[in-house]
Amino acid sequence: MRHRAIAGLLAALLASTAFAAESGKDIVFNRSQGNCLACHGLPTQPDAEQTGNSGPPLIAMQARFPDKAVMRAKIWDAGASNPETIMPPIGKHQVLTEEEIDKVVDFLYGL
Amino acid sequence: MKKCLVAMAGVGLLLGAVCANATPEDDRLKLVAYFKNKYPDIKVEVSIHGALAFDPDAMSQYRSIMEFPPFLDQLDKGEKLWKTPLKSGKSYADCLPNGGKQIAGNYPQYDEARAKVVTLEDVLNECRKANGEEPYAYGDPKTMGLLDAYMRTLSDGMRMNIRVEGTGALKAYEDGKKTFYSRSGQLNFSCGSCHVVAAGNRLRSEILSPLLGQATHWPVFRGGDTLVTLQKRYEGCHRSTRHEPDKAGSARYNNLEYFHAYMSNGLEMKAAVYRK
Numbered sequence A: 001m002r003h004r005a006i007a008g009l010l011a012a013l014l015a016s017t018a019f020a021a022e023s024g025k026d027i028v029f030n031r032s033q034g035n036c037l038a039c040h041g042l043p044t045q046p047d048a049e050q051t052g053n054s055g056p057p058l059i060a061m062q063a064r065f066p067d068k069a070v071m072r073a074k075i076w077d078a079g080a081s082n083p084e085t086i087m088p089p090i091g092k093h094q095v096l097t098e099e100e101i102d103k104v105v106d107f108l109y110g111l
Numbered sequence B: 001m002k003k004c005l006v007a008m009a010g011v012g013l014l015l016g017a018v019c020a021n022a023t024p025e026d027d028r029l030k031l032v033a034y035f036k037n038k039y040p041d042i043k044v045e046v047s048i049h050g051a052l053a054f055d056p057d058a059m060s061q062y063r064s065i066m067e068f069p070p071f072l073d074q075l076d077k078g079e080k081l082w083k084t085p086l087k088s089g090k091s092y093a094d095c096l097p098n099g100g101k102q103i104a105g106n107y108p109q110y111d112e113a114r115a116k117v118v119t120l121e122d123v124l125n126e127c128r129k130a131n132g133e134e135p136y137a138y139g140d141p142k143t144m145g146l147l148d149a150y151m152r153t154l155s156d157g158m159r160m161n162i163r164v165e166g167t168g169a170l171k172a173y174e175d176g177k178k179t180f181y182s183r184s185g186q187l188n189f190s191c192g193s194c195h196v197v198a199a200g201n202r203l204r205s206e207i208l209s210p211l212l213g214q215a216t217h218w219p220v221f222r223g224g225d226t227l228v229t230l231q232k233r234y235e236g237c238h239r240s241t242r243h244e245p246d247k248a249g250s251a252r253y254n255n256l257e258y259f260h261a262y263m264s265n266g267l268e269m270k271a272a273v274y275r276k
Helices: A002-021 A023-030 A068-076 A098-109 B004-013 B023-038 B044-054 B055-068 B072-083 B122-131 B142-153 B165-180 B192-196 B230-239 B251-262
Strands: B107-113 B116-118 B219-220 B225-230 B273-275
Touching: A023 A098, A023 B230, A068 B122, A098 B192, B023 B044, B023 B165, B044 B055, B044 B142, B055 B273, B107 B165, B116 B251, B122 B142, B142 B192, B142 B225, B165 B192, B192 B219, B225 B230
Parallel strands: B219 B273
Antiparallel strands: B107 B116, B219 B225
């Protein structure tokens, strides 16, 4: 009984940690995951501090990318559409998993 | 027929035609023109200060810290290492041209006889071996780093003066250039991605220093007391961009330094400076 309670508590903790780690915003902000803020500003996100300026600010993404798949493709391998870009190929080089990229895309598309 | 290196295509187009048969001097002049065009307000002579050249507040902080640097005790230790006679009774000054003064800008050099690039740190280690001592580990801040930091102050004010003459030298230079401009690693960055294309931009809150002038101020004391030599910085740069780093002193890093230093030819050197 007691073991089951502890196991349940652990499962709940793990689930909450996993949930926190898996939000699109967290992946974008996390330095060891997306670390998108290293290069991109997020002007509509007041908690996006110390953002870099080597890439364009991430704002009005729906207007800039009417086709969401085009934006996803940019993140997956920006070099495919622009060989000059210095943006890392986030999907092609497995910086993030496909699932993580989907979450990032959903988050960014709301900006 | 000019043969452009495919690996350089990314920054190559920005720099104009960077081709395998461009001379080192062509490369340098193109780089100077590129930065003049990109940042017309920053004089080439100021680029020796790296990221500081883009940030007047940081530059003024640098100047006040340099009035009484927190690393003076480390330079004293370096001076002691420099002045302590080697086992043979000879000193480092005996091994080096001009007693080690005003020479740092001549290194790295290409050694025809040994068909390889020789750094100033190589000369120090060769001097140790020739005089009965074990060589220092190139990346060790407590030995080679301290010795290097002091010895290079003897060349303060000298202008970088790297020579690339002959086919062997050119091959080594081209190899260093390839290392600088080739994109690899998980993030697919080359050194040039950050220090040519994005130079002057911010990465988070840090300004990316430009290739031009970058090799003139080493070693640095990061945060005021952490000694970092140029090739140790290569290791750190490679690590943080998810490349496989070499160890300081490798042939690849020596060739990289050869190219890197050449790009700063004509610019004033100063050793042992404060950096963030």
